[in-house]
Amino acid sequence: MDYKDTLLMPKTDFPMRGNLPNREPEMQTVWDEEKIYEQVQKRTEGRPLFILHDGPPYANGDIHMGHALNKILKDFIVRYKSMSGYHAPYVPGWDTHGLPIETALTKKGKVDRKKLTVAEFRQKCEEYALEQVERQKEQFKRLGVRGDWDNPYVTLTHDFEAQQIKVFGDMAKKGYIYKGKKPVYWSPSSESALAEAEIEYHDKRSPSIYVAFDVTEGNGVLAGDEKFVIWTTTPWTIPANLAIALHPELTYASVKVGEATYIVAKELIEQLAKEFEWDHYEIAQTFSGSDLERIKAKHPLYDREALVILGDHVTLDAGTGCVHTAPGHGEDDYLVGQTYGLDVLCPVNDKGVFTDEAPMFEGLFYDEANKVITEKLEEAGALLKLTFITHSYPHDWRTKKPVIFRATAQWFASIKDFREDLLREIEAVEWLPKWGETRLYNMVRDRGDWCISRQRAWGVPIPIFYGEDGEPIITDETIDHVSQLFREHGSNIWFEWETKDLLPKGFTSSHSPNGNFTKEMDIMDVWFDSGSSHQAVLEERDDLTRPADIYLEGSDQYRGWFNSSLSTAVAVTGKAPYKAVISHGFTLDGVGKKMSKSLGNTIIPNKVMKQLGADILRLWVASVDYQADVRVSDDILKQVAEVYRKIRNTFRFLLGNLADFDPTTNTVAYDKLSEVDQYMLVKLNDLVSDVKQGYEDYQFANVYNKIHNFCTVELSSFYMDIAKDTLYIRHADHISRRRIQTVMYETLTALVKLVSPILSHTADEVWKHIPAVSETSVQLTDMPEAQTFTNVTDLCRKWDRFMILRDDVLKALEEARADKGIKKSLHAHVTVYASDEDRTLLDSIEDLHKLFITSGTTIASRETGLPAESVEYEEIAVRVERAEGETCERCWIVSTNLGENNQHPGLCPECTETVVKHY
Numbered sequence: 001m002d003y004k005d006t007l008l009m010p011k012t013d014f015p016m017r018g019n020l021p022n023r024e025p026e027m028q029t030v031w032d033e034e035k036i037y038e039q040v041q042k043r044t045e046g047r048p049l050f051i052l053h054d055g056p057p058y059a060n061g062d063i064h065m066g067h068a069l070n071k072i073l074k075d076f077i078v079r080y081k082s083m084s085g086y087h088a089p090y091v092p093g094w095d096t097h098g099l100p101i102e103t104a105l106t107k108k109g110k111v112d113r114k115k116l117t118v119a120e121f122r123q124k125c126e127e128y129a130l131e132q133v134e135r136q137k138e139q140f141k142r143l144g145v146r147g148d149w150d151n152p153y154v155t156l157t158h159d160f161e162a163q164q165i166k167v168f169g170d171m172a173k174k175g176y177i178y179k180g181k182k183p184v185y186w187s188p189s190s191e192s193a194l195a196e197a198e199i200e201y202h203d204k205r206s207p208s209i210y211v212a213f214d215v216t217e218g219n220g221v222l223a224g225d226e227k228f229v230i231w232t233t234t235p236w237t238i239p240a241n242l243a244i245a246l247h248p249e250l251t252y253a254s255v256k257v258g259e260a261t262y263i264v265a266k267e268l269i270e271q272l273a274k275e276f277e278w279d280h281y282e283i284a285q286t287f288s289g290s291d292l293e294r295i296k297a298k299h300p301l302y303d304r305e306a307l308v309i310l311g312d313h314v315t316l317d318a319g320t321g322c323v324h325t326a327p328g329h330g331e332d333d334y335l336v337g338q339t340y341g342l343d344v345l346c347p348v349n350d351k352g353v354f355t356d357e358a359p360m361f362e363g364l365f366y367d368e369a370n371k372v373i374t375e376k377l378e379e380a381g382a383l384l385k386l387t388f389i390t391h392s393y394p395h396d397w398r399t400k401k402p403v404i405f406r407a408t409a410q411w412f413a414s415i416k417d418f419r420e421d422l423l424r425e426i427e428a429v430e431w432l433p434k435w436g437e438t439r440l441y442n443m444v445r446d447r448g449d450w451c452i453s454r455q456r457a458w459g460v461p462i463p464i465f466y467g468e469d470g471e472p473i474i475t476d477e478t479i480d481h482v483s484q485l486f487r488e489h490g491s492n493i494w495f496e497w498e499t500k501d502l503l504p505k506g507f508t509s510s511h512s513p514n515g516n517f518t519k520e521m522d523i524m525d526v527w528f529d530s531g532s533s534h535q536a537v538l539e540e541r542d543d544l545t546r547p548a549d550i551y552l553e554g555s556d557q558y559r560g561w562f563n564s565s566l567s568t569a570v571a572v573t574g575k576a577p578y579k580a581v582i583s584h585g586f587t588l589d590g591v592g593k594k595m596s597k598s599l600g601n602t603i604i605p606n607k608v609m610k611q612l613g614a615d616i617l618r619l620w621v622a623s624v625d626y627q628a629d630v631r632v633s634d635d636i637l638k639q640v641a642e643v644y645r646k647i648r649n650t651f652r653f654l655l656g657n658l659a660d661f662d663p664t665t666n667t668v669a670y671d672k673l674s675e676v677d678q679y680m681l682v683k684l685n686d687l688v689s690d691v692k693q694g695y696e697d698y699q700f701a702n703v704y705n706k707i708h709n710f711c712t713v714e715l716s717s718f719y720m721d722i723a724k725d726t727l728y729i730r731h732a733d734h735i736s737r738r739r740i741q742t743v744m745y746e747t748l749t750a751l752v753k754l755v756s757p758i759l760s761h762t763a764d765e766v767w768k769h770i771p772a773v774s775e776t777s778v779q780l781t782d783m784p785e786a787q788t789f790t791n792v793t794d795l796c797r798k799w800d801r802f803m804i805l806r807d808d809v810l811k812a813l814e815e816a817r818a819d820k821g822i823k824k825s826l827h828a829h830v831t832v833y834a835s836d837e838d839r840t841l842l843d844s845i846e847d848l849h850k851l852f853i854t855s856g857t858t859i860a861s862r863e864t865g866l867p868a869e870s871v872e873y874e875e876i877a878v879r880v881e882r883a884e885g886e887t888c889e890r891c892w893i894v895s896t897n898l899g900e901n902n903q904h905p906g907l908c909p910e911c912t913e914t915v916v917k918h919y
Contacts, residue, residue, distance in 0.1 A: 003890040003907075006919045007728050008737075010656025014769045018648055020613020024761045028141060036779055037146055040082055041089055041543075043780055050086035052077055053538060053548035053578070054147075055561045056093035056155060056530050059132035060100050063139045065587040065595070065632055066554060068605040072621040073584060073700070074552055075145045079757035080695040083783045089543050090147040092140065093533065096129040096156040097459040098526040099190060099398050104128065118457050119495040125458040126156055126492075139606060144614045144760040146779070153537045155460075155529045162487035163536035164529060165463050169479030170572045176414045177452075179472060181344050183327070183334050184451040186406035188352030188366070189399040192455040193410055204393035204402055206233040207370050210276070210320070210384040211377055212262070213244060213297035213306055221291055226254055226261045228297050228308070229272075231319035233389060235373045236366040239358040240326035240345045241299060243307045245336055246289035247314035250321055256282045263292070265321025272320060276385060289314075300382035301360070301373075311336040328407035331448055346407035350455065366404060411453035411462055411522065413567065419444065421570050430580040432698060433627045440558050440566070440581075450567060452525045459523030461494040465503065466518045467511020477504050494519065531564030534577035547575060552582040582698055584626040590633030603632050615759045616641050622704040622758045643708055644762075647755070650711040651766045653720055654748040657727050661741040663772050668735070668742045670789060676851070677739045679799040680719050682792055683710075684747050689786045691754045700758070707755055715747070718803070722851050729891045729911060731918040749773070750784040798841060802851075805838060805875055809852050812871055812878035822882055826892050829856035829884070833866055833877035855883035855894035890915070 031037075052074055057067055074090070081088040102125060105111050111124050137149055153160060171177050185194040212227040228244050246252060253266040257278050264272055266286055273281055295308040306325075313332040314323050327337030328346030337344070347357035354361040354369060360376060361369050377383040394403050415422070422444045431437040453462055463482040465473040481504040485493060494502065499519045508515070538546040547569075553561055562581055569577035588594060589601040596602065608617055620640045624630040670678060687710050694702035723740045730737045748770060756763035756778045767778040775781050789795075809830055816822045830852060834842060842848060842859045849857040862877060870879040883894035889906035899905035901912045 001904075001915070001919070003911075003915070006890065006915055008660070008730075008732060009728060010653065011659040012652060012655040012769060014652050014655045014766065016649065016652055018613060018615070018644070018762065020615055020761065021610050023765070024144070024609075024614050025142070027761050027764060028144070031146075034776070036777060037148060039777075040146070040779055041087070044082050044087040047085060047087040049545055050081045050088040051538065051544055051548040052081075052088070052090060052550045052552065053533065053544075054091060054093045054153075055551060055553040055557060056095040056153070056533065057136065058098075058100065059094045059096045059129045059136060059154075060104060061132070063136055063605055065603050065605060067136075067140075068143055068617055069584060069587055069621055069626065069630065070552070070554060071140050071143055071145045072618050073582075073626060075143075075147075075618075075760070076622070076695070076700055076757045077550065077552070077698065079146060079760065079779070080783070083753065083756065083779075083781065084692070084695070085782070091151065091153055091537060091541065091544065092137075092145075092147045092149065093153040093537065094129075094133045094136070094155065095526060095530050096126075096133065096154055097523070097529055099192070099456060099458075101125050101129055101132075102456065102458050103398060117495075119492055121457055122492050122495060129156060130154075142609055142614060143605065144618060146760070153533065155526075155533075155536075156490075158487050158490045159540055160529075160533075160536040161460050161491045162483045163540055164460055164524070164532040165479060165483040165486055167532040167535050167568050167572055168463060168524070168528070169474070169476070169483070171413060171568070172474045172479070173476065174571065176417055176571050177411065177474070178414060179409060179411050181346075181407050181409050182412070182449075183329055183331055183344075183346070183405040183407045184410055185394065185403050186350075186352075186408065187396040187399065187401065187403045188350070189401035190396055190456075191350045193408065193451050193453060194396060194403060198397050199394045199403065200397045201392045202395050202400070203390050204395075205388055205390050206393070207235055207374060208233050208387045208389045209235050209374060209377070211238065211300055211324070212260075212382050212384055213300060215263075215295060216298050216305060217296040219295050221287065222254070222263075222295060223261075226263050228263045228306075228322045229320045229384060230322050230324040232324045233391065234329070235370045235377070236348075237324070237326045237329045238373055238377070239301065239347055239354070239361060240328050241306055241324055242304075242327060242342045242345060243309045243325040243333075243337065243340065244297060245309050245311040245314050245323040245325045245333075246292055246321065247312065248288070248290040248293075248310040250289045250314070250316070251286055252289060252292060252321065253286045254284045256284050263322065265316055267316055268319075268321055300377055300380050307340060307342070309336060309340045309342075329405045331405065334407065335448075344407045348404070348406055350408075352404065367402070410451050411464075411520075413450040413452050413571070415444070415447055415449050415567065418571055421574060422566060425566065425570050425576040429576050429578060432580065432582045436555075436558065436581060436583050440562060443559060443563060444566075450525075450564075452528050453522040454525055456523055457495075459526060460491050460529060462520045462522050462524055463494075464520040465499065466520070467509050468514060468516050469511050471511045472520075473509055473511060473517070477507070527560060527564040528568070530561055531568045534565055534569050535572065538577070546573070546577060548578050550580050550582060551578040552584070555583045555585055557583065582627075585629035588629050588631050590631055590636055592629075592631060601633075603634070603637075608637060612637060612641055613761070615761050616644055618758055618760065619644050619704070622700045625701055644759075646716070647708070647711050647759070648762065650715055650720070651748070651752070651762075653716075654744050654751075655766070655769050657723070658741055658745055658748065658771060660732055661738075661745060661771060663742075663745050666733075666738050666741060667745070668739045672735075673739050673742065674736070675795065675845075676719075676722075676799065677743045678789070679795055680714070680743050681746060681787075682789055682796060683714050684743075684750055685786050685789070688750055688754065688784050692783055692786075695757070703754075703758065707751070710751075718806075719743070722853060725850055725853075725891060725893075729914065731914050734914075752778055753781055753784050798844075801838070801841060802845065805832070805834070805842070806851065808873035808876050809878055811873060812880050813852075813854070815871065816880035820880065820882070822880065824892075825853045826855050827883055827887075827894055828854045829858070829881050829894075830854050831858040831860055831870070831879040831881070833860050833862040833870055833879070834875075835862055838876065855885070 078088050078090045106113050187194050210231050215222050215226045218224040251266040255262045292308050293310050296305045299306050325333045327334045327342050328344050347355050352366045354364050356362050396403050426441050499517050534546050538544045565577050690706045691703050726736045752763050752766050763778045813825045822828050839859050866877050870877045885894045885896035886898050887894050888908040890911040895908040897909050904912050
């Protein structure tokens with residue numbers, strides 16, 4: 001007889017190799033054909049609603065690792081919630097307006113902008129954006145992200161634009177929208193205002209000048225022959241100077257240097273003396289900043305005065321303590337200027353060129369004017385020193401060119417009017433990580449009003465009409481009408497139709513007695529687009545609701561989408577659009593550097609999926625502390641792939657040993673299980689509780705670690721190892737075998753469900769191989785529930801202690817392999833020298849040698865002394881010897897009782913019994 005034929009070896013069609021790059025797309029095709037998203041939604045209908053609202057990625061180019069991190073994290077949450085008692089629809093979205101799409105079209109030579117009307121160009125932009133949406137959609141789906149991909153939200157669609165107009169109208173109705181001339185970030189290269197989120201900082205070389213302003217009116221405080229000294233790195237703003245700002249509480253001094261007397265902050269005199277190379281100077285008098293308020297000085301180039309004013313923004317970090325103030329070119333300058341009634345002078349046009357409001361410099365580009373202005377200051381005797389510095393300076397994030405602060409007529413949302421409401425709502429939201437609350441709170445507390453107008457073509461028009469007298473017209477009637485028109489026709493009609501055709505039929509206004517109207521040609525900031533999604537998506541769609549349970553985006557969105565969404569939602573509803581906000585860090589390379597094509601350190605999701613598969617990417621996302629910046633490299637992904645292999649092999653082992661198990665007839669009740677089997681179910685129970693808590697807390701690294709450790713420690717290194725003897729050698733219906741299979745079936749079904757939100761493809765693949773499951777997909781099941789067992793405390797105390805003792809035995813066996821040549825543990829007999837308490841525990845366990853995977857075990861007292869051959873470990877002492885006897889041809893145990901049956905002389909008693917009775 002060939003004894004191999006009598007062994008019940010694992011049998012399964014579940015392959016050892018994942019072959020994910022080929023198998024995953026096939027599975028996704030099946031999901032699409034079977035409409036798995038719709039099936040999930042139908043199954044969970046009627047449950048409490050859970051909404052994770054998708055922050056829209058920008059529709060331009062292939063997805064990067066940041067996109068993958070973001071979308072996969074969201075998918076973890078939505079999949080888990082749909083398996084844990086919630087109805088969790090997920091509507092993906094895209095942001096589709098703005099300069100990058102305009103630039104992509106013109107740079108790639110797709111269109112000749114000069115030959116197209118605004119409406120025609122906008123049509124090209126829409127076509128391009130929708131192409132990008134489809135491109136990214138397929139890549140997101142390839143990640144295994146489950147969602148309503150057939151019905152996403154896109155910021156250019158008619159319904160979205162219509163709701164955005166309503167948000168704008170509601171804010172205008174409450175008085176939050178106004179037009180004003182104030183300094184904003186202005187990009188001469190884009191010829192448009194920019195939001196803070198559109199600014200990035202790069203080093204720039206700039207002139208650094210010190211300029212003297214002669215005092216003209218000392219107000220009885222100064223003699224009148226002094227000079228205020230200012231410092232600036234933007235000489236081109238000198239023509240717009242209207243004031244000099246001092247701090248009211250700083251001490252200033254008049255410093256005599258030869259024939260001249262200069263006014264500077266006292267604390268900076270020593271530093272300035274070195275800067276100006278003063279060989280000798282004398283402090284003539286000191287004043288507080290408040291003493292010098294409203295003194296007047298002469299502008300060094302023009303026949304006008306500069307008023308000395310007070311401002312808390314003045315510091316001693318650099319300069320002289322006397323701050324050059326041009327209200328048309330700086331936010332602090334503007335704000336302090338308003339308190340003193342200063343004009344908002346801005347002699348620079350849209351292209352960054354000086355106008356006739358700057359005599360001597362008209363027609364010069366602002367940056368080129370730096371040299372000319374400096375020369376004029378020197379001619380006037382006002383230039384004290386010129387050097388150059390390299391410093392961090394704001395740039396347009398798209399053109400990469402420097403921006404300026406420039407006062408223009410723009411539309412603003414008045415944040416100050418509802419700032420306290422914003423701050424209150426921030427405190428009511430749950431933030432993960434917690435520091436997110438402080439970050440956004442401080443931003444909102446300190447931010448100025450929001451400039452929402454842009455001088456571009458591709459975006460949602462600002463729905464404002466103007467009367468003949470130039471007054472803006474925003475009424476409920478016009479807003480509702482434009483909103484409805486956009487819903488029917490889209491916003492392109494704003495640029496296609498005549499103004500009269502955009503107004504309600506028969507519309508009249510006192511601002512236009514002759515019935516002539518014009519329309520605003522600026523578009524809205526793209527952050528207003530995405531920031532309106534709570535209204536345009538959550539309120540628009542019947543299956544969603546506001547506020548969302550969660551917004552989850554990168555940490556850069558505190559100044560972006562988290563901020564703009566909060567602003568519009570609180571302005572319109574008085575409430576935040578989200579109950580909780582989660583942020584994640586950025587993706588870096590393996591050594592912590594920012595990824596860039598120039599460094600060649602980028603990791604492309606599409607490439608990873610072609611080489612390793614989406615489930616490896618998903619497992620990597622689960623493994624990292626996503627709330628901080630995360631590292632990814634080929635080596636890191638290979639390590640993750642090795643963890644995946646261990647998890648997959650665990651599934652394969654469990655499946656292979658359940659081939660003949662029918663859970664409806666073969667399951668053994670808990671109280672009929674052996675203690676070790678019961679212990680494993682308790683450990684599984686602990687895993688279920690811990691993993692579900694990890695999901696609930698959005699701590700996916702905890703989920704990853706718990707599942708990985710359970711597979712490698714409790715299962716692979718212990719239970720699966722000790723179970724082989726029984727599973728392979730006992731006959732099919734042996735009670736010990738069915739007990740183990742019962743535990744393995746419970747473990748397999750629970751483990752697949754627990755891992756399903758992370759390894760979405762692999763879990764579904766495993767599920768199709770599990771015997772007697774009724775659902776066609778694990779996605780159509782719920783998370784396992786933790787069970788209640790009796791005598792758990794005593795059971796765990798006993799077996800937790802045994803596991804500690806077993807570790808020492810395994811160490812001894814490992815050392816014996818090297819020192820005594822005992823290559824297999826089944827060739828060994830171990831003697832364990834233990835305390836009386838541990839002896840009692842070990843003596844109570846049947847077939848102890850099987851748990852050690854040896855051929856024999858003896859338990860001895862440690863109290864009577866230890867033989868020389870024993871080795872002491874932390875808990876016990878162990879002696880390892882070669883087992884006496886011969887090796888069973890069937891189970892490979894070493895026994896002195898082989899051959900009790902003449903027909904099977906090479907078998908041990910247990911194998912003999914099995915073969916004789918069942919084969």
